[in-house]
Amino acid sequence: MTSWVGRTAAEIAAAVREKRVTPREVVAEHLARIEELDGRVGAFRRVRTEAAPAEAEEVAARADLADLPLAGVPVAVKDNLAVRGESTRNGSAATPDTPAERDHVTVARLRAAGAVVVGLTNVPELCVFGTTEGVHGTARNPWDPTRTAGGSSGGSAAAVAAGMVPVALGNDGMGSLRIPAANCGLVTIKPGHGVIPAGIGNGDWFGMSENGPLATTVEDAQLMFDVLAGAGEDRVSGTAPRRIALSLRSPLLGVTVSRPYADAARAAAALLSRAGHDVRPDEPPYPWWLGTTSLAHWTAGTAVDTEGLDPRRLARRTRVHAAVGRRFVGSVRSGDRREQLRRLLEPFFAAHDVLLTPALARRGPVADSWHERGWLRNVLTNTAYSPMTPPWNLTGWPAMSVPFDTLPNGAPCAVQLVGRPGSERELLVLAGQLQSLRPWRRTAPLGRGGAARSAPAG
Numbered sequence: 406m407t408s409w410v411g412r413t414a415a416e417i418a419a420a421v422r423e424k425r426v427t428p429r430e431v432v433a434e435h436l437a438r439i440e441e442l443d444g445r446v447g448a449f450r451r452v453r454t455e456a457a458p459a460e461a462e463e464v465a466a467r468a469d470l471a472d473l474p475l476a477g478v479p480v481a482v483k484d485n486l487a488v489r490g491e492s493t494r495n496g497s498a499a500t501p502d503t504p505a506e507r508d509h510v511t512v513a514r515l516r517a518a519g520a521v522v523v524g525l526t527n528v529p530e531l532c533v534f535g536t537t538e539g540v541h542g543t544a545r546n547p548w549d550p551t552r553t554a555g556g557s558s559g560g561s562a563a564a565v566a567a568g569m570v571p572v573a574l575g576n577d578g579m580g581s582l583r584i585p586a587a588n589c590g591l592v593t594i595k596p597g598h599g600v601i602p603a604g605i606g607n608g609d610w611f612g613m614s615e616n617g618p619l620a621t622t623v624e625d626a627q628l629m630f631d632v633l634a635g636a637g638e639d640r641v642s643g644t645a646p647r648r649i650a651l652s653l654r655s656p657l658l659g660v661t662v663s664r665p666y667a668d669a670a671r672a673a674a675a676l677l678s679r680a681g682h683d684v685r686p687d688e689p690p691y692p693w694w695l696g697t698t699s700l701a702h703w704t705a706g707t708a709v710d711t712e713g714l715d716p717r718r719l720a721r722r723t724r725v726h727a728a729v730g731r732r733f734v735g736s737v738r739s740g741d742r743r744e745q746l747r748r749l750l751e752p753f754f755a756a757h758d759v760l761l762t763p764a765l766a767r768r769g770p771v772a773d774s775w776h777e778r779g780w781l782r783n784v785l786t787n788t789a790y791s792p793m794t795p796p797w798n799l800t801g802w803p804a805m806s807v808p809f810d811t812l813p814n815g816a817p818c819a820v821q822l823v824g825r826p827g828s829e830r831e832l833l834v835l836a837g838q839l840q841s842l843r844p845w846r847r848t849a850p851l852g853r854g855g856a857a858r859s860a861p862a863g
Contacts, residue, residue, distance in 0.1 A: 410438045411848055414478045414571040414625040418519065421477035422470060428461035428477030432521050435479040439524065439569045442851055445550060448564035450484050450541045451491060452524040461521050473519030474632055480515055481564045481573040483557075484525040484541075485532050485605060486616070488512055495606075496528040496557075498540045499718035510602045511574060511616045511633050518632045523570060526560030529776065530723045531710050532576075532606070533557065533703075535584045535787040536775045539720065545772045546588050547849035548816040553769045555585030555791075558619065562589040565619050568848040572629050576605050578614035579703050580794025583806040583821060586619055587764035590808045590817030590845060592626040592836060593619050597826045598801035601633045610706035611737055613798040621847035623807075623837040630829065644838045647831070649677060650687040650757040655766060657696040657792040666763035669810045669818040674761055676842050677835075689753045689760065691796065698742045699795040700784075704730030705737040725780035743799050750800060754825040759835060762793050764806045764819035793821055803829045807836045808845040817845065 409417055409431045420426045436454060443449050453460075457479070464470070464477055482488050485495045487505035489512075494500050508516065516522070527544045529537050537544035537559025544559035546552045547567040554563040558575025562585030565573050575582045577595040586593035596615050605614040618629035630636075651674040653667045678684040707723065708730035716724055736742075754760075767790045775783055797804040805822040812818050820839075824832045 408434065410434050411568045412571060413622050414475060414620065415628055417478050417571060418474060418476045421519070422473065426477070428464045428521060429458055431477050432457050432461040432479050432523060435523055435570055442567050442569060445545070445851070446547055446563050446567050446569070447542045447544045448526055448560045448567065448569060449481070449524045450494060450527045450560065453491070453522060456490065457521055457523045464519050464521060467519070470519070474628060475515060476519035478520045478572065479523045479570045480520045481524050481526045481561050481570045482512055482522055483561050483573070483575045484528050485576070486512055486574065488522055488525060491525060494541060495532065496530040496539045496541060497714070497719065499714040509604060514632055514635065515574065526558075526564055526573065528558070528560060529556045530720050531707060532578065532581060533707050533723060533726055534775065534783055535580065535791045536770055537585070538772070538774060539776045543772055546769060546816065547851055548590060549814060551771060552816070553588065553772045555588040555769050557581040559585045561619050562586055562591055565589070565591055565621060566849050567851055571621065572625050573619045574616065575619050576614050576616045577798065578605070578610040578706060579699065579798050580791050582617050582619065583764060583794050583804060584791045586806040587819035588769040588817075590819070591619050591621060592623050592805070592807055593617055594626060594630060594805045594829060594832065595797065595803060596630070596634070596829050597803040600803070600829060606710045607712065608709055611702060611740070612801065613702060613706070623833060623840050627833050630833070644680070644834055647682050647758040647835060648756070649674070649682050649684045649759045649761050650689075650753070651684055652686070652688050652760060652762050654688050655792045656689070656691040656796050657699070657788060658693060660766055660789060660792040662763050663767040665812050665818055666765055666767065670761060670763045670820050673809050673820045673839060676839065677761070680838060680842060684761070687753075687757065690749050692746065692749060694742070695746070695796060698746070698799065701730070701733040702737050702799065703795075705733040706730065708734055720776045722776060722778065722780045722783050743801075746796065747800050758824065758828070759832065760823040762821045762823070764793060764821040766790055766792055768812055768816065797823055802826055803832055805832050805836055807839055809839060809843060
């Protein structure tokens, strides 16, 4: 009997369209996988055990089944995006437990494409931090359950890496897709501003937050990206030589990059150079004030998101984060620093098509009760391990995390690709070339009998 757990979204959708398997069978296998593993992984806040099979039957009955790009594909949705009939708790005890009347536009697009929502995934409270834990659970890295899956899309990343779903929906305001993807060995793309509908929280963190896919292959990331962006099949083909800058320096003063992540970026650069790309070391002109500007935007976004919530029901680190951010809301809304950063970086991206960096500075922190620890300790821990992502939310330009090599403990390592506005598909092509040249293991070897495929992606 063929198992559909561990298959890619593209494989599942093709089989459903050809009626080699039913959506209900696919969903049932993935729900069983969730039941088996999620007690150890902590990916889900809510599993749609009854609703998902019923929705799978609706997909099977659709007249346009043969044309659906995500026909019967189980997906997980980050718990800060509305799913019709389910509450959106955003990782907090302070948010209402009220079912949403309609889907968020990205969820609606996934469902229109034939996907079946099997559950909502854990996030840190209000999606503030780069580790995922709180009143609704702790998301662990399936490759190393002693470590965090990352954040804030940690539950979505953990679900995909554990083979509980082939793809998941998350979002990224300061690295919240790229951080957990890098921890968990996944492909993701944070699109540039306006490419995929946002509508995240109370103002998209001043336009910095973007929705995007989490997947085990570039093909699946591209497939989901096209659905979310409402795009057709106008994909960039081929791997024309690109001018690629290799940077190993942290954008934030005082933060260093550990050897495994620096080595991975060097190795990826060497591989791309041998493949015909013009790869040269060069450093973007990061300004000295980038760290303080990142902190101002990070905290101010939380200050806006806590408006109307009972502070007594928020974790202490969230309350402090919001209190710090209130003094910055006015200056952040002006957008002056973000525009200044774009002007500083535009000449660099005129000289280079793509920037290649380590995805993280070091491996994710231990999976622990970070929500019960002090604010400063959380901020310093997050900054020390994930300094590479914030600049590209501030500029609003596309950036990817791509698995590459492994850490000394065998968990995945990753690199980041950054491009100028409108280069999402070019970045995906380059990521696909990396995957072809250096395939990675797609899912963590969890479960009984090797149910998830841990073979390299080809």
